[in-house]
Amino acid sequence: MVGQYGRQKELKFKDERKELIKSLKFQDISDRVLSAMERVPRHLFVPETMRHRAYVDSPLSIGKNQTISAPHMVAIMCDALDLCEGLKILEIGAGSGYHAAVISELIGSGGRVYAIERIEELAKFAAANLKGSGYDNVDVIVADGTLGLPEYAPYDRISVTCAAPDVPPPLIDQLKVGGKMAIPIGKSTQYLHIIKKTGKNGEVDRERKMGVVFVPLVGKYGF
Numbered sequence: 001m002v003g004q005y006g007r008q009k010e011l012k013f014k015d016e017r018k019e020l021i022k023s024l025k026f027q028d029i030s031d032r033v034l035s036a037m038e039r040v041p042r043h044l045f046v047p048e049t050m051r052h053r054a055y056v057d058s059p060l061s062i063g064k065n066q067t068i069s070a071p072h073m074v075a076i077m078c079d080a081l082d083l084c085e086g087l088k089i090l091e092i093g094a095g096s097g098y099h100a101a102v103i104s105e106l107i108g109s110g111g112r113v114y115a116i117e118r119i120e121e122l123a124k125f126a127a128a129n130l131k132g133s134g135y136d137n138v139d140v141i142v143a144d145g146t147l148g149l150p151e152y153a154p155y156d157r158i159s160v161t162c163a164a165p166d167v168p169p170p171l172i173d174q175l176k177v178g179g180k181m182a183i184p185i186g187k188s189t190q191y192l193h194i195i196k197k198t199g200k201n202g203e204v205d206r207e208r209k210m211g212v213v214f215v216p217l218v219g220k221y222g223f
């Protein structure tokens, strides 16, 4: 039961979310991505003790030394990937499930997100948050995401939400020709890269975007 107090709190979160989205408008984010983000209740993807900060544009701790990315970073990555209806997406680093929820909003019920997480407790956290918020086209899988997820390949888009030493080769193999990947690359200095697969033998175009700060990708082709 939500009750009067709970309802007031929900309205407060909704107002805070509106303000956050308004502030992101100044960062050159598309309206489509912004309205998707306005539909995702970020406060339900952070630990309860962090809820009061859910609509501040900053990363937050989700335990296990990991973080949920800042909203502007989720927005920039989603925008860069042109996430249209019906796409099949691979996310590496499910964390809280929030970024996957925003992707789910953008690809609609005809699309599917496979979100890999290496830490089992976080995978459970992400799956519960997604289910609790009504996202049923996202599967959370516990695995080493640097190996991709060959079972459902190829993917239209791949979104890596932790920083890699370089692009893991299996991820290029599992991307469709014409598909795109967003991936932070670097150790102490990191840059977001957009990789476009241009040929079936693994040819790619690489574009280096802005400097970013992500937790490390850990695994066979990670740190």
Ligand code: SAH
Residues within 6 Å of the ligand: 066, 067, 068, 069, 092, 093, 094, 095, 096, 097, 098, 099, 100, 116, 117, 118, 119, 122, 143, 144, 145, 146, 161, 162, 215, 216, 217, 218, 219, 220, 222
């Ligand atoms: N997208 C998340 C943010 C996750 S932070 C969100 O919206 O909340 C990065 C996550 O990547 C962490 O949870 C970390 O455990 C995970 N990670 C790191 N290396 C990984 C790997 N090789 N495979 C899968 N997940 C990995």
